[in-house]
Amino acid sequence: MKRIITNIVMMACAAVLMNSCHKTPAEKKEGIPMTIQASVIAPATTKTIYDYTDDKTLEGFWDSYEAITVVSFGQNGITAVDEFVSTGEAGRKKAEFSGTWNGNEGDKIICLYPSVDTYAGNSIFDGVREGSPTIYMRSLSTASGALQHDDTGSISDVDLMLGEVKVSGDVAHVYLEHQLAVFRIEVTLRNFPYEAPPGSPFDQARINSIRIKCIDPDSEEEEEWGVNGDPVFVRFSGIDVTTESYTGKPFTIERGPLDYYLLDSGNNSDLTLMDEDVVEKTFFVPVRFDKDLEEGYELCLQFGGNYYDDEDERRNSVTVFPGCDMRKTITSKLPLENGKVYGFRVTI
Numbered sequence: 001m002k003r004i005i006t007n008i009v010m011m012a013c014a015a016v017l018m019n020s021c022h023k024t025p026a027e028k029k030e031g032i033p034m035t036i037q038a039s040v041i042a043p044a045t046t047k048t049i050y051d052y053t054d055d056k057t058l059e060g061f062w063d064s065y066e067a068i069t070v071v072s073f074g075q076n077g078i079t080a081v082d083e084f085v086s087t088g089e090a091g092r093k094k095a096e097f098s099g100t101w102n103g104n105e106g107d108k109i110i111c112l113y114p115s116v117d118t119y120a121g122n123s124i125f126d127g128v129r130e131g132s133p134t135i136y137m138r139s140l141s142t143a144s145g146a147l148q149h150d151d152t153g154s155i156s157d158v159d160l161m162l163g164e165v166k167v168s169g170d171v172a173h174v175y176l177e178h179q180l181a182v183f184r185i186e187v188t189l190r191n192f193p194y195e196a197p198p199g200s201p202f203d204q205a206r207i208n209s210i211r212i213k214c215i216d217p218d219s220e221e222e223e224e225w226g227v228n229g230d231p232v233f234v235r236f237s238g239i240d241v242t243t244e245s246y247t248g249k250p251f252t253i254e255r256g257p258l259d260y261y262l263l264d265s266g267n268n269s270d271l272t273l274m275d276e277d278v279v280e281k282t283f284f285v286p287v288r289f290d291k292d293l294e295e296g297y298e299l300c301l302q303f304g305g306n307y308y309d310d311e312d313e314r315r316n317s318v319t320v321f322p323g324c325d326m327r328k329t330i331t332s333k334l335p336l337e338n339g340k341v342y343g344f345r346v347t348i
Contacts, residue, residue, distance in 0.1 A: 031082070031100035063156070064090040067115035069128065070165075072103025073241040077133040079104050083117050108243055109165035111174050119143070120157035127238075136238045137250060139258070140180070140286050146261040147210075149281035155182065158286050162239065164248055178339035179250065180286045183212065185301060188347040189271050189279040191323070205307040205321060207271035207348075212287060213257035215298040215327075230255040231297065232336075234288040252290045260285055271303070271348075284341075293334040301326045301346055324348055 065087050072080040084099030103109060112135075114121035116128045123143035126136040140158045148154040163176035189207070214232040236254035240246050262271060262283060271279060293299060303324035306315045326346040336342070 031102040033098075033100055061091045061093060062086070062088070062095040064088060066095055066097070067118060067121075068097065069112040069115045069117070069121065069125075070099065070101060070103075070109060071112060071128060071135070071241065072101070072107040072109050073243065073246070074104060074107050075243050077131050077242055078128070078135075079107055079130060081116070081128055081130065083115055085115075108241075108246060109167075109174075110241070111161075111163050111165065111176060113159065113161040113176060114143075114157060118157070124158065124160060133240065133242050133245070134238050135241055136236070136253075137179070137288075139235045140288065141258065141260050144260065144286060147283050147285060149262070149283055152284050155284050155286050160286075160288075162248075162250070180288050181336055181338055182341045183285045183287055184282065184341050184343045185210070185285055186282045186343070186345045187271060187280070187303075188345070189281075190277075190347060204315075205318075206305045207303045207321065207324065208262050208305040209259065209303065209319075210262055210283070210285065211257045211259050211300070211302040211304065211319065212285065213300045213302070214293065215300060216294075217296060217298065230257065232289050232291050232293060233258050234290050237288070237290075255290075258285075258287055271305075289336050292336050293330045295330055295333050297330045299328045299330060299344075301328075301344065303348060 065085070067083055067085045070080075070082045070084060071078055072082075080102040082099050082101055082103075084097035086095040086097040088095060101109075112121065112125060112128070114124070116122055116125050120143040124138055124140065126138060127134050137160065140160065144155060144158045146154075158180075160179040161176040162179055163174040165174040212233065214230055216231040219231065233255060234252050235256045235258065237250040237252050239248075239250045271281060302320040303326070304317070304319045304321055306317045308314075309316045326348070328344070334342070
């Protein structure tokens, strides 16, 4: 399937101001006001109100308030960080952003989404400041918060995208590319009890978390963390932002399990058998990766949560409940591509 991208056109509304003569004190650089026209390219794609489509993509539209971060950098690192914002009707196909560009002539320019001035962007990005030679991207779990069942919008804030601006005359273009895929996980709960059997340490157990990881049975690597801790999934990465080192592609710093919560707050959970005989929920989980799921790998979908400890008289957490480590052996290579949705079904 085609890579999903968004086309953003930036149009400068003023010319670059020249520096004053070297014999006079240098004037403070004035930024250039810009209008950024953005639209979602058909057939569908990237922006932040989502519908799940039959062709396994997430169709997107612009929300009522949107922001992007424009990063300029030169030989020694970042020279300017500017925010551009857009407001309008939710669900629109096009958006106009406004802001002021403060970079230097000759700089490379890239765009980050979500904006670093939003909660999600601030949770994901680090090193986005003047002088920094590297931008870092953290795990998406903090930025996403709890994943709501049957709600594609629960991942809208963490639609991590990067793009390089190409300037032609007084018009600039940026093609934003997804830096994640989405796992659509359909969960059927049949055998996990609300009240544990007599003698079980897991009384009043509630599932409220999921861990996604991959295992290579042929690997002798014993580390759980670090760049060799997982053959596929990425927790922490970076992108070089100097003109000499910039490649446009993130590099992996740490692989490892991806952990997410599956509820709003407190001890309640959408995945708990109470009066129902069967509970069925679907979760959309963002994942970052730098390799494919190779034949022979084990994909692990592990469910944890909390339970009541009678001895301590409090609720304790569990990363993986017994019987909730759902593993699937990959029988033929499954290529992973950013911007795509991959479906999995599990029964607990």
